[in-house]
Amino acid sequence: xxxxxxxxxxxxxxxxxxxxxxxxxxxxxxxxxxxxxxxxxxxxxxxxxxxxxxxxxxxxxxxxxxxxxxxxxxxxxxxxxxxxxxxxxxxxxxxxxxxxxxxxxxxxxxxxxxxxxxxxxxxxxxxxxxxxxxxxxxxxxxxxxxxxxxxxxxxxxxxxxxxxxxxxxxxxxxxxxxxxxxxxxxxxxxxxxxxxxxxxxxxxxxxxxxxxxxxxxxxxxxxxxxxxxxxxxxxxxxxxxxxxxxxxxxxxxxxxxxxxxxxxxxxxxxxxxxxxxxxxxxxxxxxxxxxxxxxxxxxxxxxxxxxxxxxxxxxxxxxxxxxxxxxxxxxxxxxxxxxxxxxxxxxxxxxxxxxxxxxxxxxxxxxxxxxxxxxxxxxxxxxxxxxxxxxxxxxxxxxxxxxxxxxxxxxxxxxxxxxxxxxxxxxxxxxxxxxxxxxxxxxxxxxxxxxxxxxxxxxxxxxxxxxxxxxxxxxxxxxxxxxxxxxx
Amino acid sequence: xxxxxxxxxxxxxxxxxxxxxxxxxxxxxxxxxxxxxxxxxxxxxxxxxxxxxxxxxxxxxxxxxxxxxxxxxxxxxxxxxxxxxxxxxxxxxxxxxxxxx
Numbered sequence: 001x002x003x004x005x006x007x008x009x010x011x012x013x014x015x016x017x018x019x020x021x022x023x024x025x026x027x028x029x030x031x032x033x034x035x036x037x038x039x040x041x042x043x044x045x046x047x048x049x050x051x052x053x054x055x056x057x058x059x060x061x062x063x064x065x066x067x068x069x070x071x072x073x074x075x076x077x078x079x080x081x082x083x084x085x086x087x088x089x090x091x092x093x094x095x096x097x098x099x100x101x102x103x104x105x106x107x108x109x110x111x112x113x114x115x116x117x118x119x120x121x122x123x124x125x126x127x128x129x130x131x132x133x134x135x136x137x138x139x140x141x142x143x144x145x146x147x148x149x150x151x152x153x154x155x156x157x158x159x160x161x162x163x164x165x166x167x168x169x170x171x172x173x174x175x176x177x178x179x180x181x182x183x184x185x186x187x188x189x190x191x192x193x194x195x196x197x198x199x200x201x202x203x204x205x206x207x208x209x210x211x212x213x214x215x216x217x218x219x220x221x222x223x224x225x226x227x228x229x230x231x232x233x234x235x236x237x238x239x240x241x242x243x244x245x246x247x248x249x250x251x252x253x254x255x256x257x258x259x260x261x262x263x264x265x266x267x268x269x270x271x272x273x274x275x276x277x278x279x280x281x282x283x284x285x286x287x288x289x290x291x292x293x294x295x296x297x298x299x300x301x302x303x304x305x306x307x308x309x310x311x312x313x314x315x316x317x318x319x320x321x322x323x324x325x326x327x328x329x330x331x332x333x334x335x336x337x338x339x340x341x342x343x344x345x346x347x348x349x350x351x352x353x354x355x356x357x358x359x360x361x362x363x364x365x366x367x368x369x370x371x372x373x374x375x376x377x378x379x380x381x382x383x384x385x386x387x388x389x390x391x392x393x394x395x396x397x398x399x400x401x402x403x404x405x406x407x408x409x410x411x412x413x414x415x416x417x418x419x420x421x422x423x424x425x426x427x428x429x430x431x432x433x434x435x436x437x438x439x440x441x442x443x444x445x446x447x448x449x450x451x452x453x454x455x456x457x458x459x460x461x462x463x464x465x466x467x468x469x470x471x472x473x474x475x476x477x478x479x480x481x482x483x484x485x486x487x488x
Numbered sequence: 489x490x491x492x493x494x495x496x497x498x499x500x501x502x503x504x505x506x507x508x509x510x511x512x513x514x515x516x517x518x519x520x521x522x523x524x525x526x527x528x529x530x531x532x533x534x535x536x537x538x539x540x541x542x543x544x545x546x547x548x549x550x551x552x553x554x555x556x557x558x559x560x561x562x563x564x565x566x567x568x569x570x571x572x573x574x575x576x577x578x579x580x581x582x583x584x585x586x587x588x589x
Contacts, residue, residue, distance in 0.1 A: 022547055103569040210549055239555035240548075310532040321509060328510070332573035341585045342510070350512035358511060359524060364502050365509040366525075367532075373500075379535050381545030387537070387547060421522050421531050438547025456515035 005030035010075060010223035011169040016062070024057035024064075024074025031076055035167045038488060044142045044152070044161035046081045047089050048121035056426045063116075067102030072230065073116030078168035081122040082129055083214070084203040085109050093125040093137035093155075094203040096352030097333045106203020108172060108214050108231040115230045117169035123171055125345065126209060127354045129179055129207045130323065131155050132426045135417050136356040143413070146452055146488040150410040152182030159217045160187035165488055170218040170227050174204055176211045177312050178405075178430025181442035184217050185405035185455025188217055188444045190472070190482060191217045195462045196437035197242040197329040199228075200235035208319035209240075211312075211434040219474035220482050221443060225253040228465065242463070245362060256473040259293040264471070265300035265398030270429055276408040278448040283404040286445035286456040286475070290402065292417050293474055300401065301395040304386045306431040309424055311387065313433075314367050314380035320357075323363030327352060358419060373402035388436045391461070400468050401459040404429055405442045412487040429457060438462050443472045444481040453481070498529050 005027050008016060016022045039045055053076070060074030079085055082092050084102035086109075089292035091097045093283060096340050105113060112119075126136040134157035136140040142157045144150040145165040152161040156173030160183035163171050173180045175193040184191025192215045199214045216227035232246045266287060288332060291297050321378055329335035329348030353361070366377035416423045433440040438461055445456035447474060456475065460468035476482050502522045506513045513521065567580055576583040 029544070057521070058504075100573050103565055103572060115506050210547065236557055240550055240552065242550065242552070304538075307535060307538060310534045313528065314513035314535070325510075330572075330584055331574060333575070337575050339585055341587050344585055345510040346507075346512040349510055350514075353511070355517075355520075357512075358506075358517070359521060359528075361511065362500075362502060362505050362521065363525060363528060366505045366529075369505065369508065372498070375536070376532065378545055379538075379540055380532075381547055382540035382543040383535050383538060384542050384546040390548075421527050424528075425529075435549070437551075 006034045006166045008164055008169055009121070009219040010077070011226050013075045013169045014072050024060040024076070025054060027074070027119055028053050028057035028076050028118055031167055035121060035369070038165055038167065042161055042165055042486070043140050044143060044158040044165065044167065045078070045121045045157065046091060046093070046124050046139050053118060053120045058433060060116055060118055063387070068116070070116040072112070074118060075116065076118045076120035077112060077227070078121045078123050078159060078162050078171040079109065079119055079241055080171065080173045081125050082174055082205045083109060083172060085119050088119065088122060090205065091139070092129070093127040093139060094353065094357070095138040095334060096327045096348070100333050104203065107200035107235045109203065110319050111231050120168055121162065123156070123162050126155035126157070127357050127420070128205065129155040129174055130178055130320065130356050130360055131176070132182060132423055134415070136157060136354055137412065138307060138354055142273040144410045145488045146188060147410065150412050151174070152185070153186035153410060155179040156217060157183045160184050160189055160191065163187070163189045163217050163219060164486055168487065170216055170223050172227070172231070173217045174212060174214050175434065176207050176316060177434050178427040180215050180432050181405050181440055181455065181457065184442040185453065186410040188453030188481070188484060188486070189217055189219060190221050190224050190444065191442040192228060192469070193229060193433065193440045194232060194465055195439040197240050198232050198463065198465065200238040200241050202237035203479070204233055206323040208316040209323060210319060211316060213434070221441070221469055221476050222254050225250050225469045225473070232301065245465055247466065249469060252466060253469045253473045256470040257477050259290055259471060259474050262295045262400070262471065263298050263398040264290055264295045265298055265394050265401040267300050267302040267305065267394065267401060268404060269302045269305040270403035274425070275404060275405050277368055278407065279404050279408060279454045282446040282448070282454040283456060287402050290475060291480060293478055298398050301398055302390040302394060302432070304383065304390050305432060307383050308387055308435060309428055311383040311435060312427070312431040313363070313424055315378050315384065317364030318368050318377050319364070321361045321368065324357065324361055384435050384438055387432050391436045392439060395461045400437035400471055403457045405455035405457040409448045409450065409454055417441045428454055433459055439465050439468060441468045441472045443475055445479070446481055475481070498533065499526055500529065
């Protein structure tokens with residue numbers, strides 16, 4: 001191996017390991033060395049253990065020597081600190097889960113483990129995935145590897161920054177309103193949110209259960225597709241998972257080279273005031289690239305797009321207020337001592353939760369409370385129907401939808417943290433995909449004059465993951481934005 | 489990016505709602521949250537402008553109604569594993585402050 005080991009992507013690492021050009025222990029050690037070197041500047045990881053990772057890697061090497069030919073045997077992957085990996089801490093970026101050690105594997109982890117992966121590190125997240133910058137993490141803000149004065153996005157900012165900085169070939173993340181795609185765009189990596197119901201959330205710390213979805217952040221669409229293939233599919237532990245067969249789309253994704261015969265929709269609602277002109281320019285250039293690859297570009301309408309953020313900031317906090325009721329200091333996590341049970345709950349939650357979580361839990365409690373339920377929660381559920389309907393109509397006219405992932409490139413640390421509404425508007429192009437329960441992909445599509453990455457959003461109908469992955473792969477076959485690395 | 493705020497937005501009693509959510513708030517937090525939640529409520533109140541009469545609510549994005557499986561006994565978490573993260577456990581049980589006088 002001539003290049004640095006940490007340069008290897010997920011599939012490249014699998015190939016190198018299969019050819020015995022490198023051992024899992026060497027690869028894992030290279031990533032841990034790099035993590036130790038860069039973490040003081042990035043803070044993208046909440047936990048890693050050299051001993052634990054090397055033990056897993058050595059076990060993978062021994063299995064290979066004994067004839068084990070599992071496709072991802074010994075391939076390291078980083079995990080968002082929201083997903084339970086048995087024996088590792090799982091904090092969800094919150095003080096209330098400080099010291100919690102996962103007693104079981106999330107289904108996605110069990111599947112990656114069965115495929116042979118090594119869990120090399122845990123990545124930083126906004127507290128309970130509530131945020132768009134990682135600034136709400138109790139473990140400090142992650143920095144963007146392209147400019148450490150800027151945020152990496154969020155909530156999966158740690159996963160995106162770690163993959164961009166090559167601390168791991170790929171990472172698992174979660175997306176409730178854009179938390180995979182937005183940080184992927186900010187960090188110049190590929191992020192993929194599968195359809196609601198495609199990937200199990202069993203063992204994924206719940207935020208808003210009608211919206212949460214687990215997916216990969218990787219260096220390329222191919223790598224994201226490879227991770228997706230392992231984690232997707234029906235799980236008896238998550239009744240929202242679909243029995244629909246996942247199929248093996250990876251060979252087709254790897255072979256995708258053009259977009260002939262595809263109709264791609266361009267919604268005018270995604271090119272509006274508030275979209276940074278430089279990001280717009282990069283998005284439009286990416287759309288032209290898709291046209292040059294053979295796609296027919298058609299105009300589509302998503303008339304209720306502008307209501308997505310308001311709808312989301314009723315539904316998601318409402319669900320969060322219910323999901324986070326379990327953090328009461330009784331069964332796990334932090335407890336504030338008190339002689340009185342009610343006071344123990346109130347003090348535990350007051351001291352254990354950060355400001356953004358408190359804000360959303362109170363908001364969610366309010367919109368569900370007697371007298372306000374119909375005006376807020378029920379109304380938002382109806383608006384959700386309208387937003388879903390927009391996509392159904394649009395997909396009658398096109399195979400997938402293109403647009404920007406974010407209205408701006410990465411902003412500066414602290415720039416938006418005092419104004420929640422401004423922060424929430426950063427999800428304007430991504431939340432509707434969650435509300436509609438469909439799938440979305442963010443692929444790097446260039447850099448602003450400040451040297452900051454931007455992402456092209458490819459949105460597909462429910463369960464058409466293979467289609468949008470092929471579109472992203474064809475785009476990456478023709479471009480090399482995803483091969484650029486930050487100088488860190 | 490519509491973000492014109494309604495002028496007659498609701499104003500919540502933050503301390504009361506925090507109580508419903510079992511969260512103590514300091515006076516400083518209450519003041520800060522009141523301002524922020526007023527802004528957020530005004531923002532989400534934009535939905536009131538939409539005509540949603542005759543629209544059915546969506547409560548599940550997948551459109552599935554029920555998922556059935558055989559009701560078969562299976563091994564769950566062992567008691568020791570379930571108690572391992574407890575702030576306080578004794579005699580195989582979670583310990584909480586006394587609730588009965």
